[in-house]
Amino acid sequence: MWVPTLSEADSRVLVAAAGVPVSSFVTVTSADEPIDIEFPVVAKLCGEAIAHKSERGLVRLGINSTDDLKAAITELLAAATPEDGDVSVLVSTMIEGRRELIAGVTTDPQFGPTVMLGFGGILAEAVADVTFRLAPISAVDAGEMIDELASQKLLGEFRGEPAVNRDELITLMVGLSELAAGRDDIEAIDLNPLIIADGHPIAVDALVELTEATHV
Amino acid sequence: MSKQTGSKQTGSDLRPLFEPNGVIVAGASTHPGKFGFVSLHNILRCGFEGPVFALAREESEILGVQVLDSPEKIPHGAAELLFICTPSAVNEQLLRDCAARGVKAAFCAAGGYSEAGPEGIEAEQRLVAVADELGMVLAGPNGQGITSPPANLCAQITAPYPPAGSIAIASQSGNFVSSFNNYAINAGIGVSRSVSAGNAASTGVIDYLEWFSEDPATAVSLIYVEGIEDGRAFYERVKPLALKKPIVVLKGGATSGGQAAAASHTGALASNDAIFSGMARQAGIVRAATVEEAFEAAATFATQPLPKGRNVAVLTTAGGWGVVTADALTTATNLDLAPLPDDLMAALDEKLPPRWSKGNPIDLAGGETRDTIPEVMELVARHESIDAIVYLGVGIQSNQASLMKSGEFYPDHGLERIVSYHERQDARFATAAAELSASTGKPILTATELAVAQPTNPGVQATRDSGRVCYPTSNRAVTALDHLAWYASFVERHGKDA
Incomplete structure (x- = not known):
């Protein structure tokens, strides 16, 4: 089924404006464009009709040099x-x-x-440690969502990494809920995954799905 | 049953439904198997004190009531409630005629409405329109009826009539009204109101909840729902209610699958049940997993104070019970097995023999004197570090007494005296638990399998006579207490929102 979606870049801009931390990014349309970004980087093909990039092999991880990046851009555009x-x-x-x-x-x-809110990654749907609320939510609601997840130990200090920053996660969830409640043209949003980097939740992918009625 | 829970009007005054001055049964029947007989029988049998009228096509006498052939023969204002057992074709005119006699509310037990196809749907819409025009409360149609024990009212086509108490029940399935009422009878915990919403054509579960929240006779609401047509409206209306009085929900259809075809991962994880659960937690509604868990949660809200914290002490007369209860407390989301502070340990040392457990669970190790249990319970209950107690072992002395009493050696060999002592002691322990709970404002829950194995046991009886639940297992006591602790903490976090 075809669903109207925003490109990853537009989705990132939208959720970032709502208060969701996203990894820094640029978009290019050719390998010749100059790019000012710190390595290592990830390169992905980006467009309104491209929702499931991994399944199609349209993601390149761990790129460490300008030459490798140019090669990846060329390959992705060709794909x-x-x-x-x-x-x-x-x-x-x-x-x-x-x-x-x-x-x-x-x-x-x-x-x-x-x-x-839930635990993500490749096991997300199998484990289904998730919790829901009706948007919009308060900061108290967001805190309760965090407390409700079954795998609480994964939110604390973990293998040398600090505990997940609770306040940042609450701000993120409240912002996301206000975005959802404030517009009537959003069908769904995925922030999958939110990587916990040194305790900070950061979205490294975003997908905004629009309602069909409003998409022309 | 239909899937409606909403209604178009809010804030209906349902007093004429639950506390009418008099009742009319329309469609009264001489046949003891028909709704029109059973409902009249139940109203009379359960001792409704106001006037009771019966309407039928022909005048006669049923159960000593003079049957009238026209509403015009009923004195104006003598009956606020109409109980409808007549076929759908005559009921619109019946509402008009009865409104003219001062009727303010109707419970329509009759079927043939939206549950019965397109013509029934139209008939239901017409019935609602007439009730709206007359300003009359309309409950049902196609419902089993209501009970309102504080008003001595049992206007229903099914039997269970619970003692008067403070649990209010509303259900999308009439059978669950009966189930909850039967649990109430069995537990000896009373009900304020119960209603089967039937097709909920005009008055839905949310309307009952709104009225219950203002009803002085009600302390807690217990509802069964399957589907909620306008979930968002239900949420908006229920949220302020749950902060006023606890609401316990049992939801049917919990296992419907997720939206497998959803494009987003979030959508794929979003089963109807997961969202309902989230809504309940956001609104402050206690969701129970099973029928008995729902009833016991409501009964515990109705009979115990809310815990002020998570710290629970277990008081037991034998080791294994305490260990299993400690496991349940450790697993419970909103409760902890309380550590015992030094001053409490020292105080307990003075009351107990050296072999006592020296920790929580407080295992008395069979070392008690006649006063040990009430004294230790008091020390623990009054200590500031303890928020609640689960008390295990009531009734074991009387259990032995009952074997003695029923055998050939009784009453000789000193058995009469010891039996009497055992029975007095158990009753005393149960009473002490209730009195201490009342005076400290802390929940004290008593659990023993004798609640089901030997309901006549004086320990069980005295617990029930004290107005409390005697839980059949400590796990069930802990589950109920866990719901209270969650609700108490929810109110603490969200109370300012109200």
Whole structure:
């Protein structure tokens, strides 16, 4: 099923404006454009119709040099198909962290816009340690969502990394919920994953899905 | 049953439904198997004190009540409640005729409405329109009825009529009203109101909750829901109510799958049940997983003070019970097995033999004198570091007494005297638990399997006579207490929002 989505770049701009920390990034449309970014980086093909990049092999991780980056950009642009429409390559700082959360928005037919927080990564859907609230939420609600996750030990100090910064996570969740509640053209948002880097939650991917009615 | 929980009007005055001055049964029948007989029987049998009228096509006498053939023969203002057992075709006119006699509320037990296809849906819409025009409260249709024990009212087509108390029940399924009422009878914990919402054409679960929240007879609401048509409106209306009085929900249809086809990961994780759970926690509604858990949570809210913190002491007369209860407390989300401070340990040392457990669970190790249990319970309950107590072992002395009493050696060999002593002691321990709870404002929950194995046991009886639940297992006591602790902490965090 085709769903109207914003490109990753536009999705990142939208959620960042709502208070979600996202990894720094630039977009380019050719390998010749000058890029001022700290290595290592990640390069991904970026466009409105490209939702599931990993499945299509459109993500290059751990790029450490300008030459490798130019090569990756060239390959990714060459991999685009006509159905992908206008595309660019999104180059972002590679964020390192052992823990991954998932946060998002989904619109329920009965309850309207809802926000979710849970443990992310490749096991997210299998483990399903997630919790929901109706948007908008208060800071108290956001704190309760964090406390409600079953895997509390993963939120504390973990393998040499500090505990997850609770206040930053609360600010992120409240911002996300206000974004969802404040606009009626958002069907869903995925921040998957939110990498916990040195305790700080940072979105390294963002996908905003629009309601079909409002997408022209 | 239909899936509606909302209604178009808010703040209906449901007093005429639950505390009418008199009742009319329409469709009264001489056949003891018909709704029109059973409902009249139940109203009379359970001792409603106001006037009771019966309407039917032909005049007769049923159960000593003179049956009238026209609403015009009912004195104006003599009955505020109409209980409808007549077929849908005549009910719009019936509402008009009864409104003219001063009727303010109708419970429609009759079916043939939206549960019965397109023609029924139209009939239901017409019935609602007439009730709205007349300004009459309409409950049902296709519902089992109501009970209102403080008003001595049992206007329903099913039996269970609980003692008067402070639990208010509203359900999208009439059978669960009966189940909860039966649990109430069994536990000896009373009900203020119960209502089967039926098709909820005009009055839904949320309307009942709004009225219960203002009802002085009600301390806690207990609801069963399956579907909520306008979930957002339900949430907006229920949120302020839950901060006023606790609401316990049992939800059916909990295992419906997620939106597997959703494009987003968030959508794929968003089952209807996960969102309902989140909504309940956001609104401050206690969600129970099973029928007995829902009833016991409500019964505990109705009969115990809220704990002010997480620290629970376990008082037990034998080791294993305490260990299992400690496990349950350690797993409970909102409770902790309290550490015992030095001054409390020292005070307990003076009361107990050296072999006592020296920690929590406080295992008396069978070393008690006749006064040990109430004295130790008092020391623990009055200590500032303890927020709640789970007390295990009531009734074991009477359990032995009952074997003695029923055997050939009784009453000789000193058995009469010891039986009497055992029974007095157990009753005393149960009473002490209730009195200490009342005077300290801390929950003290008593659990023993004798609650089901030997309900006539004096320890069990005295616990129930004190107005408290005698929990059949300590795990169930801990689960109920965990719900109270969650609600108390929710109110503390969100109370300022109200």
